[in-house]
Amino acid sequence: MAHEPDGQEREQRPAVRLARLLRRWWEEAGSPPGGTRPTQQALASRLGIDQTTLSRYLNPKHASTAPPRVVEALHAHLRAPATELARARELCRAALEGNSRQGTAGDGPELTGGTGTADGTGGRGSPGRLRSRWTLPALVAAVVPAFVAGMVVGGQHAPPPPRSAAEDTAGSVPLSGVPIEWPLLMKRKEDQFTRARALQHLLMAHGYEVKADGFFGNETQDAVMGFQRRHNLPSDGKVGKDTWPALVRTVGPGAHGHAVLALQELLHNTGLGGTEVSGEFTAATVEDLRYFQSRHGLSPTGRADVDSWLALLVFQRPPVDTPAYQRSTGPHGVRLPLPRA
Template identity: 65%
Template structure:
């Protein structure tokens, strides 16, 4: 497949992009020995229908994959990291070629009638299709828009007023950070998420508990990373809380998590990185290697997660990203691999 890409330097960017995406799919699983996902399963993960995905993978079809699908395919199929930027460039080039070749007032690849100056196509920014649809109505659409303008202005004024109230509330003393400005735990001020609460339980609490145990190990505790929040984990949590002048109740919630997590990025290693990788591996965007070394692939996976969850795309695990990762964890469909291989620990079988 890579030879076919090399032999087609003069082909349209959209066709070359489709060849790259198809190679990713055909080679998926070969490096790790896993099974390649079916197009039906892959389309379900991406949130699109199978027919559309098949068109994205067909160099003879004029429908080009949008940038978000290119990036999602790269993550889901574990494609080479070096392929991502060239694929992004091909996606942007395909949009430019489509814009240059499309006749004024003609039909796009989707069959929509377009007006001069409008853009559509797979890599177009969100909202381009709305522009196309508006243009189809001609003068009547423009007249209707002029009639709607006063209502839109009024709505904008109301929204601005509401936003001002919200900002005032966020900046009020006691919100997000201590009123006295004293140093201490990180507080997420504008996040829609809340820190999950973990406590001692007999059943497996899966990745969240394993991440907690890795974090405790990062602070010098010796806790088994088995996903079971038993007495060993509780005692370590209580000792950590005492040393941090927190309520020593053995429960990990909004006061304890921010004290445990630290920003990690390229060059980091150890249990803190293992915790990040465990969480990344279980958010449904494709597997992440859990190695304890913050590699370039880990940074790419983290950037993809941040981009898809509306976080600053830094490639580093800051407290906002830790919080989103903890909230977005998925329960395993069956017994996780670590549980199948080692069995349930004695402390959890009582």
């Protein structure tokens, strides 16, 4: 029988202790003379996450582990005691490591039959928490006979054929076990939010003059068709499983430019909390990317490869408003100088 933690043991879990600490920061934010505690809605807006997610981070009874970037942002926004930041970071690290050891880090629906949500929160409780009803002895008892039967019937256990390069980019995250496909973007009048802006930044990274405004119009379609012709792809102006893998670039620490802007746009809108969209692949970008990779069954390298781009493009949530960093730029979005030929 699986062990259920009693009340005292649960209170000692790093995730619960972290949630208590973060909630105290929030509750005490209005304590100084003249201080005003922000509402959770206003605070969530500043952090770039939704209010429901923030409420989970601040709820010890149903504690969800806030990522490091959110912990640090809360400390700054709430003007929490400087001496408590190191403790919060330590609790955050311990909670994330505990989730990883227990196999609870992920963004799919729960394996026990619980319902997940489209934004990867996994329903009630910790976001994306995976709970398996299989214990190790039961798993071994189920797997070994099946393996032996396969050996008998097949006569030998031949290794699977190697995957081709085309299969590697066709649409699956290798360590997650959940097949996903590249999203399809095409010319539409409505704002397509972050995916369209990421597409436009990637086009600019390849030397095409477009606006990163999130609208897939004639300008973006012409650039897509030009890119497709240059790379011997069907020039239909639609961005799907053939065009995305050719557009994305492997980027990592020290990189800068439009490909990094595209990556940060996507990270910012995954609900992890406030990735800075600067065009510079900073240490904070590495940390956010590693956290995203670990939650989606990818190797947490801190470098954006094809599989990371695929997962980032799939696990997006629609923003409730134009990102704050774009409001001062008008409808044309962020522009950087085009790369030299």
